[in-house]
Amino acid sequence: MLKTKMFLSFSIVSLFIVGITCSIFFVKYTSDIKNQTFSLSSVISRQFSQMVDLYMQNIEELSLAVSISPAVQNSLLDYRRASESIEKEIIGYKLNPFLFDFSYPKPYVQSISIYTLDGYMYYYTKLVEHKPAVPYSFDELQQFNLLLENKKFILQPMIGGEGIGEAPKRIVSFLRRIHRIPTQQTIGYVNIHINVNAFKALVLSQVQAGEFAGSMRVLLVDEQGEIVYENGSSAANNTSRQRFDLGLLQQGKLEGELQWNGKSQLYTCETSSYTGWKTIVLIPKDIVLSKQKRIQDIVIVVGIVTMLLVALVSYILSHQITLPLRNMMRKMSSVELGDFNQRMDYTGRNEVGKLSRMYNHMLDSISKLIHEVYESKLAEKNAQLAALHAQINPHFLYNTLNIMKSISRLKGIEEVAEISESLAGLFQYSMKNLHKSVSLQEELDHINNYFKIQKHRFGDRLELSLSVPDELRQASILKLTIQPLVENAVNHGVQRMRSGGFIHVGARDHDGLLTITVMDNGPGIEDTKLEQLQHALHTANALHGLRDAADGIGLLNIHQRIQLYYGKEYGVTISSPPGKGTMVSVTTPLRLVDQEEADGMR
Numbered sequence: 001m002l003k004t005k006m007f008l009s010f011s012i013v014s015l016f017i018v019g020i021t022c023s024i025f026f027v028k029y030t031s032d033i034k035n036q037t038f039s040l041s042s043v044i045s046r047q048f049s050q051m052v053d054l055y056m057q058n059i060e061e062l063s064l065a066v067s068i069s070p071a072v073q074n075s076l077l078d079y080r081r082a083s084e085s086i087e088k089e090i091i092g093y094k095l096n097p098f099l100f101d102f103s104y105p106k107p108y109v110q111s112i113s114i115y116t117l118d119g120y121m122y123y124y125t126k127l128v129e130h131k132p133a134v135p136y137s138f139d140e141l142q143q144f145n146l147l148l149e150n151k152k153f154i155l156q157p158m159i160g161g162e163g164i165g166e167a168p169k170r171i172v173s174f175l176r177r178i179h180r181i182p183t184q185q186t187i188g189y190v191n192i193h194i195n196v197n198a199f200k201a202l203v204l205s206q207v208q209a210g211e212f213a214g215s216m217r218v219l220l221v222d223e224q225g226e227i228v229y230e231n232g233s234s235a236a237n238n239t240s241r242q243r244f245d246l247g248l249l250q251q252g253k254l255e256g257e258l259q260w261n262g263k264s265q266l267y268t269c270e271t272s273s274y275t276g277w278k279t280i281v282l283i284p285k286d287i288v289l290s291k292q293k294r295i296q297d298i299v300i301v302v303g304i305v306t307m308l309l310v311a312l313v314s315y316i317l318s319h320q321i322t323l324p325l326r327n328m329m330r331k332m333s334s335v336e337l338g339d340f341n342q343r344m345d346y347t348g349r350n351e352v353g354k355l356s357r358m359y360n361h362m363l364d365s366i367s368k369l370i371h372e373v374y375e376s377k378l379a380e381k382n383a384q385l386a387a388l389h390a391q392i393n394p395h396f397l398y399n400t401l402n403i404m405k406s407i408s409r410l411k412g413i414e415e416v417a418e419i420s421e422s423l424a425g426l427f428q429y430s431m432k433n434l435h436k437s438v439s440l441q442e443e444l445d446h447i448n449n450y451f452k453i454q455k456h457r458f459g460d461r462l463e464l465s466l467s468v469p470d471e472l473r474q475a476s477i478l479k480l481t482i483q484p485l486v487e488n489a490v491n492h493g494v495q496r497m498r499s500g501g502f503i504h505v506g507a508r509d510h511d512g513l514l515t516i517t518v519m520d521n522g523p524g525i526e527d528t529k530l531e532q533l534q535h536a537l538h539t540a541n542a543l544h545g546l547r548d549a550a551d552g553i554g555l556l557n558i559h560q561r562i563q564l565y566y567g568k569e570y571g572v573t574i575s576s577p578p579g580k581g582t583m584v585s586v587t588t589p590l591r592l593v594d595q596e597e598a599d600g601m602r
């Protein structure tokens with residue numbers, strides 16, 4: 001059914017369009033979520049890395065201030081001159097106030113240590129009750145010295161710096177050389193311990209709101225993969241040294257996915273050109289997927305609602321279209337059974353309304369045609385009865401003329417016999433099938449019979465001339481095509497002439513066309529009447545021709561018969577210059593009687 005096809009077609013197309021649209025929207029939206037997540041974490045990692053660099057630059061400035069301090073320079077020189085342990089201890093007591101002055105304004109500085117070249121340490125810490133510091137060994141200092149050949153300072157994550165009764169803390173050791181002024185000779189090392197909890201404020205300033213605040217992890221990892229700092233409560237309680245596998249990072253990519261602590265994470269990475277540390281921001285992928293799940297649910301709900309609406313609209317639309325069509329089908333079934341009174345009542349302005357009106361007009365036209373055909377058939381039957389009745393009189397008259405001819409010859413009245421014979425020939429020729437084609441010779445014989453009678457009427461006042469080549473006498477023409485033209489020439493052309501009346505009948509072949517002309521030397525036709533006659537020939541129709549036939553076969557009848565039989569390009573033409581007679585021409589295709597009979601047999 002059309003209704004089902006329309007409904008299924010609309011539904012399938014709409015399902016496809018809605019499905020593609022929702023899929024594109026879902027993919028695009030989830031991609032945007034991922035990009036926004038990467039963008040946010042990239043900003044955080046970059047800003048955090050920059051802030052750590054600022055802290056380290058501040059420490060570098062502090063270490064430089066300590067290393068060029070006259071108190072530190074003099075203390076190290078005094079140490080080289082001291083020979084007793086007590087002298088070395090006194091130097092430390094003198095140095096302590098200066099180290100206090102350097103560290104006090106910096107809350108993130110936990111302690112400052114001054115190392116001599118032989119590994120002796122002067123140590124200051126802010127802890128009130130602290131455990132004794134474990135100094136670097138001489139070998140470690142020698143290794144640091146080699147590394148400092150290519151670097152200004154060394155950053156080393158470590159666990160330590162705890163006070164008595166306190167848990168160890170994560171710290172960063174900042175170590176650099178102390179050069180003697182102005183010789184730039186290395187005379188010692190300065191080591192500053194930085195409490196990494198100072199980085200917590202940096203993280204909080206970057207991650208302080210939003211749905212990722214509680215789940216985002218910010219890691220500060222050194223070049224060897226050791227974790228310098230990690231945010232979060234669990235990281236704060238974990239004082240063991242941890243490492244991060246740098247191989248998890250996709251090579252050459254600053255963002256991507258990795259597995260960490262048993263979970264899939266989205267990461268962004270920022271490497272500091274100053275410290276060499278990497279700031280890695282991790283966001284659990286399941287949090288991002290939860291947002292995708294919410295969007296997916298919304299898209300599915302919207303898609304289902306859209307589908308239901310489209311299905312409802314397509315059903316209503318298909319019902320509105322097919323309902324009048326089904327009604328028309330029922331009415332056409334009744335019309336098929338012969339009931340032509342079935343009409344459509346649909347009055348809409350759309351295509352179905354136009355189709356309904358056309359259907360009603362078609363039934364009206366069919367009813368009218370049926371009525372006209374019925375009347376024409378009835379009229380044809382009546383005409384056939386009248387024709388059968390009318391044939392009785394010509395046959396009776398033909399037989400009577402033959403009796404008159406016989407009696408006239410028996411009694412020696414030859415003129416009456418000749419007239420009777422010619423008139424009998426006219427009636428015999430006319431009683432045959434009017435629509436049957438005959439040879440031109442038969443039509444000429446009919447003209448001669450007609451002219452014999454007229455000769456007895458007009459005597460020497462009228463002459464007939466026939467100029468027809470022998471090869472054209474077997475040409476096929478319609479019966480009673482030329483004789484009525486001769487009759488018109490007699491009645492309307494030369495009838496009133498007292499002498500010298502002349503009628504000429506000629507025929508010629510012109511490029512496969514047979515042209516027969518009938519000319520008289522009468523007074524001609526008036527211009528107005530000639531114009532009306534030519535217009536009538538130009539606009540003649542079958543009904544007009546039949547009306548002429550009822551009054552006697554005339555020009556219009558001959559013209560119409562020729563066009564109906566041969567085609568519109570053939571027919572009758574007439575010309576009549578004033579005072580110079582009238583010429584009527586008949587043009588038909590040149591066909592021989594034998595050729596037409598052979599075509600009829602085929």
